[in-house]
Amino acid sequence: MNPKLNAPQQNPARSGARPGFENVMLRLVKGGPERLAIEAGQIDAIIDTASGSAILLPEAQRALIERKTRFRSLVALCSDWHWEQDEHYRFAARAGAGVGSSGFDDAHIIGKALWELPFDNMSEADWQTHRNQLEWRATFHDLELRRVDRAGEVRYISVDGEPVFDQQDEFKGYRGTTRDITGRKQAAALVQGSDRHARAALDALAAQVCVLDPAGTVIMANQAWRACTAVNGSVAAGVREGANYLAVCDNAVGNERAEGGAIAAGIRQVIAGESRSFSHEHASDSPAGQRWFVLTVTGYRGDGAMRAVVSRENITERKRAEQLLGLDYTVANQVPAVNREPANRVSVANSLLAALPHAEYQRLQTGLEPVTLTFGEVLYAPGAPIRHVYFPIDCLVSLLTAVDGHRALEVGLVGHEGMVGIPLALGSNVSPVRALVQGTGTAMRMEAAPFRKELLQSMPLQRVLYHYTHALMAQFAQTAACNNFHAVKARLARWLLMTRDRVRSNEFRLTHELLAQMLGIRRAGVTAAAGALQKQKLIRYRRGNIRILDRKGLEAAACKCYRVIKNVSGRP
Amino acid sequence: MRLYIAGSAPNSIQAIANLEAICREHLKGIHKLEIVDILEQPQRAMADGVLVTPSLTKVSPLPAANVVGNLNDKNKVLLALGIKGKVA
Numbered sequence: 001m002n003p004k005l006n007a008p009q010q011n012p013a014r015s016g017a018r019p020g021f022e023n024v025m026l027r028l029v030k031g032g033p034e035r036l037a038i039e040a041g042q043i044d045a046i047i048d049t050a051s052g053s054a055i056l057l058p059e060a061q062r063a064l065i066e067r068k069t070r071f072r073s074l075v076a077l078c079s080d081w082h083w084e085q086d087e088h089y090r091f092a093a094r095a096g097a098g099v100g101s102s103g104f105d106d107a108h109i110i111g112k113a114l115w116e117l118p119f120d121n122m123s124e125a126d127w128q129t130h131r132n133q134l135e136w137r138a139t140f141h142d143l144e145l146r147r148v149d150r151a152g153e154v155r156y157i158s159v160d161g162e163p164v165f166d167q168q169d170e171f172k173g174y175r176g177t178t179r180d181i182t183g184r185k186q187a188a189a190l191v192q193g194s195d196r197h198a199r200a201a202l203d204a205l206a207a208q209v210c211v212l213d214p215a216g217t218v219i220m221a222n223q224a225w226r227a228c229t230a231v232n233g234s235v236a237a238g239v240r241e242g243a244n245y246l247a248v249c250d251n252a253v254g255n256e257r258a259e260g261g262a263i264a265a266g267i268r269q270v271i272a273g274e275s276r277s278f279s280h281e282h283a284s285d286s287p288a289g290q291r292w293f294v295l296t297v298t299g300y301r302g303d304g305a306m307r308a309v310v311s312r313e314n315i316t317e318r319k320r321a322e323q324l325l326g327l328d329y330t331v332a333n334q335v336p337a338v339n340r341e342p343a344n345r346v347s348v349a350n351s352l353l354a355a356l357p358h359a360e361y362q363r364l365q366t367g368l369e370p371v372t373l374t375f376g377e378v379l380y381a382p383g384a385p386i387r388h389v390y391f392p393i394d395c396l397v398s399l400l401t402a403v404d405g406h407r408a409l410e411v412g413l414v415g416h417e418g419m420v421g422i423p424l425a426l427g428s429n430v431s432p433v434r435a436l437v438q439g440t441g442t443a444m445r446m447e448a449a450p451f452r453k454e455l456l457q458s459m460p461l462q463r464v465l466y467h468y469t470h471a472l473m474a475q476f477a478q479t480a481a482c483n484n485f486h487a488v489k490a491r492l493a494r495w496l497l498m499t500r501d502r503v504r505s506n507e508f509r510l511t512h513e514l515l516a517q518m519l520g521i522r523r524a525g526v527t528a529a530a531g532a533l534q535k536q537k538l539i540r541y542r543r544g545n546i547r548i549l550d551r552k553g554l555e556a557a558a559c560k561c562y563r564v565i566k567n568v569s570g571r572p
Numbered sequence: 573m574r575l576y577i578a579g580s581a582p583n584s585i586q587a588i589a590n591l592e593a594i595c596r597e598h599l600k601g602i603h604k605l606e607i608v609d610i611l612e613q614p615q616r617a618m619a620d621g622v623l624v625t626p627s628l629t630k631v632s633p634l635p636a637a638n639v640v641g642n643l644n645d646k647n648k649v650l651l652a653l654g655i656k657g658k659v660a
Contacts, residue, residue, distance in 0.1 A: 033638070033639070033640050033641075034623055034624050034640050036641075037624065037640040037641035038624065040641060041583075042583050042626070042640070042641035042642040042644070043583060043624045043625065043626070043640070043641065044577070044578040044579075044581035044582070044583045044584050044625050044626060045578035045581065045610060045611075045624065045625045046623060046624050047610060047614060047617045047618055047622060047623055047624070047625075049618055052614055052615060052618060053614050054578055054610045054611055054614050054617070054625070056578060056581065059582070060578060060581035060582060060583065060584075061581075063580075063581055063582050064579055064580065064581055
């Protein structure tokens, strides 16, 4: 039964909203046997014909709630044996089948409080905490106590109790139940003993590791596995202990369906002993951009039953390096064939580096290292020293300035056309702005000291950077004016176009929150502006994915600032 | 006959006990009793025009009759059920 407990309507001001109920009340007030019964206190409920539900009168409602609560507490306390204590917490009575087996069988407990009994796992402070609970008349659960019985064996009991009051609400003591949990404790200790080393070893691993039983249930997972959540967007990432990994793979939907099926099949082969191990590489889209993982499954026979060890490693770095190598290789192949670049220049994905003469680039290259910048990473904090400069290849970095201590506003956007760390080129080693990675991707990084040394020696590098600095200053100035004067829709269009130019793609991931922060407006404003652009069929916005459908149209919708910034950047 | 009650609220329980006692004493199995819990089936009460619970309705034989309250007044119940007339 699931009674719908409605409070009687007591607020006359609200009764106007329920004409049906009012009619019923009117009929009741007018007289008849119903009214007499109500006056005699013989009625439990009134039917509200408007809502089709029963409205309990206060007395009946109280009785039902009380009965329910009492039943619930009885169920909660259900266990081995029962006891009662007086108002001074001394045992007054005890009964139950388990008394003998609990090792608590001596009659000496009558007249004694719990803390006067020979338990050896409770400190003075523990008892004080318990006594405070009692003084507050609180219900207590699972108070675990340990003692050595007369046969010299360690016994554990678990005690639950609740206060008892008489009809005048006077405290009469406690009553409760006690369970013998020795068996459970021993089993837990045994498992812990053999498991502990395995767990410690697993937890020390950076890879996400879990162990599956033959049915695919996760019986053990290391810390890295537990820390990983489904946010990673990957098939069956972070399945909890006790859950079935195979079932999660089997039930994967959408893009992950094929992945899930392949992984489940591989694991089943390993569990069946048909193959010793199985490995599967897969990419997943996370809010922080694309990531790669390799899943390795190996089988072993433990306690007679087959177990499968699943290990999941993030190989995004390696994949990016592979891609970079691939990129270099493609470029190297194409240069002689296409040869659009002047012969003494080299083609690299960052425009500033690409603008350098080959010899200069070769020299600089010794200090450059490829790094993956992930969404949300802060490269510089305002006022903090600059340790590296970054030449983005396919990542996107926002330069933000704090407006009133907590809100930030974007003043500049850097992609493959520029460099993050311009203050260093101008002789300052402190960043005035916060540099935040907006789009995950790769960049070439160089330490501050060698960079300054190179800059002093290389005229071409100076020229390239001074030109870029000029463009960046123009961008700062234009953005500042734009943020102040232009409508949100036009600013949003400008921002999307600037992002498009920098990531060299018509499609990218962006959330409303992020856009709101970039443009310094509320989220609702972004929703309205993005909605308007979408209605004009200029963009498509779905679940954080933005696709520019009509670049020219979007340019027409953007403010002039976009062109101004683009023209300055493009001018040699 | 049909008895409308509200879960295990006090008057409802009382009504069931009273009605059962009356049935045992006066009807001896020649009756058909249905108990409707309006917390589970409020629409049944609405369909039968019942406004409050507990409430006892005699469906057949006609004439239909109705008693509201916890049925403590045995005479009233017997009268409504048309038993008292026969006995007297």
